[in-house]
Amino acid sequence: MDAGDLRVFEAVARLGGMNRAAAELNTVQSNVTARVKLLEEELEQKLFERHSRGVTPTAAGRRLLPYAQRVAQLLDEARRAAMDDGKPKGALVIGSLETTAALRLSPLLTQFAEAYPAVDLMLRTGTTAELVEAVLQRHVEGAFVCGPVDHPDLQETTIFREELVVLTSPAIRTLDEVLARRDLKIVVLRLGCSYRQRLEEVLTRRGVVGLRRMEFGTLESIIACVSAGLGITMLPRSLIGPVWRDGRMAIHALPGPESKAETQFIRRRDALASSALTAFLDLTRRSRWQVEAAD
Amino acid sequence: MDAGDLRVFEAVARLGGMNRAAAELNTVQSNVTARVKLLEEELEQKLFERHSRGVTPTAAGRRLLPYAQRVAQLLDEARRAAMDDGKPKGALVIGSLETTAALRLSPLLTQFAEAYPAVDLMLRTGTTAELVEAVLQRHVEGAFVCGPVDHPDLQETTIFREELVVLTSPAIRTLDEVLARRDLKIVVLRLGCSYRQRLEEVLTRRGVVGLRRMEFGTLESIIACVSAGLGITMLPRSLIGPVWRDGRMAIHALPGPESKAETQFIRRRDALASSALTAFLDLTRRSRWQVEAAD
DNA sequence: CCGTCCTATCGTTTAAAACGATATAATGCT
C-alpha cells in the first residue's frame, strides 16, 4: 500500500466515482479502476460497492478513508517541515474577517510583504464560522476571527480587544434619539461585515425594526456618509479618534458586554507553524495594537 | 514525495549509510542514492551530509525523520484497519512476563487458539520495562506486565490482583525460622522470573545475604522441591490451594504492601485494537480470575 | 601508498503504471 494508492482511493471515495476521480487526478478511468482493484487485492477487502451511478465505500472503505486523509495530511506537513529551513518563504495562507482585514490588517500585510518578499502571502476572508472550519480543514494556517472560539483542537491568542461604539451625525446627542428615528439606515463596510450583525443585534434588542442598509467600500466614505446624517454605523472607538475630534460625528457608547469585541488569532494545536507564520505572528506581536495578555 | 521515498530515507538515516540501507531494503546502492537525490531535489534541501564513512542527516533531514516514521506507522495501521473486517484473523502479537505466561496464560492461550484458528497468536516475553518499551514501539499490540506503569501514552487495565506468599517445607512454622537458616536457597520457575526479584527483595530487606538460587521448569517440580525442604519459593496464594491442603508445604504470609502484586494489561492509547486483540481481551475478561474493577 | 569503504554517475534492463479503445451493464427519458 502506497501513499499514491491512498490518494486515488480518497478521491474516488470523496467524489463517489472512478470517472470523476480520474478527471480530478488528471488521469484515465481505466487507471483508477486498476489501482483500486490492486489495492483491494492487497487488502483482501472490497473497498467499494459498484453500482450504475458510481461507487460507494464498503465497511472496509469507510475504515480506510480516515487513514487516507491523515496520510495525505501528514505527507503534506512533512514536505513543508522539511522545506522550511527557518527562512520565511513559500505560501502563507491566513484567514481573516473582512472587517479586520480592511480596518486593521492592511498596514501589517504591506509591512510583512515588504519585509519578507520570498513569502507568497494569501488572505482568505469569511465569517468566523467559515474561518474556524478553514483552519480545522488546514485550508489556512491560521485566522483572525471574532472570539472566543473555544474549540479543543484550536489554540487561540487574543490579538486585541476593542470597544465598539455607535456613530451618528453630530446633530444627534443620545442613543435614544437614534432609536426614535423611523427611517433608520445603517452603513457598513460590506454586507457580510461582522459589525453589521453586531449593530443589528443592538438595535433589534432595543425594539428597532425595518432597518435599511447601505454599503460602502472604504472607511472614509462611511464616515462621510454618517457625518452627513445619512445613516449610523458601528466601529471600534480607536479607529475614529481624529474624526471625532473634528466634531464631524457623535459617539454613543454602549453598555459593557454589548460593546466588547475580541479579535483572536486561531490555529490548529497539532500543526506546526511555518517559519512564515512565525514571522507573521512576530510582526503582529510587535504592532502597537497587540494585547499582551492572552489565554 | 512518496511513502516509498520516506521509507528509503528513514532507512538511510537510521543506518547512517546508503550501502547499509540498500542492503536492508534488498536493493542496490545506486538506487538508494538516486532516490535520496530525487527527494532532495524535490524538497530543495540537502537531507544528508555525505562523508567517507557514510552519511549523517542535515537539519532538514532531522526535521523530516519523525514524519517518515509517523507515515510508516500510519500506513501500517491503515492496512491493518482496512484488513480487519471484525473477524479475528492475522497476526496477534502480545507480550507477557514469563511467569504470567507460564502460570496464568497458558489455558487462556490454548482456549484462544482453538476458538480463533485464523489468528496467528504470538507471545513475546520479557521484563516489565522491556514490555513497556515493546508496546510503545508497537512491536506488540499489548502486554501483561507488573503494574502500575502509569505512562501517559498507555492505557492499563488491571487483570488480576494476587497475594504473594512464601512457601517452605512443612517443618518450618514461621518466617523468622526461615530467616534464621544460613544455607537458604530460593527456587524459581526461571531466573528472570519477576517473583524471584520480589522474593529477593523481601529477604534482603530482612537482612538475609548470600542467597543461592535454583531454577525449575514447571510449577510441580518447584513444589516438590520446596516440600522436600530443599529451598523456599514465592508464589501467588491462589495457585497453591490444593497442595497446601495436602500439608506438603507451609505458607507464610507477608505484610500488606510486600505481598500485593498487580498484573495489568497495557496497550497504546492511540492505537486501535485489532479484532483479534478485542477477542482476546473478551476471552480474558470472561476468565474466572479476572478483576472487574479497573480504570 | 595501497587497500578498503564509502558515494556518484552512467547506460542498460526490467517492471510498473498510464493510456486508449472496447465491452458491458444500469438508468432515465421519449
Add this chain to the structure above:
DNA sequence: AGCATTATATCGTTTTAAACGATAGGACGG
C-alpha cells in the same frame, strides 16, 4: 420498448519510472 447517457471492467499497447550492474572517484587508516 428503444435509445442515449453514464457508469465500471478489461484488454493490448505504449510510455515512463525504477531497479540494476559496473565503474569512477574520494577519504581514511595502516
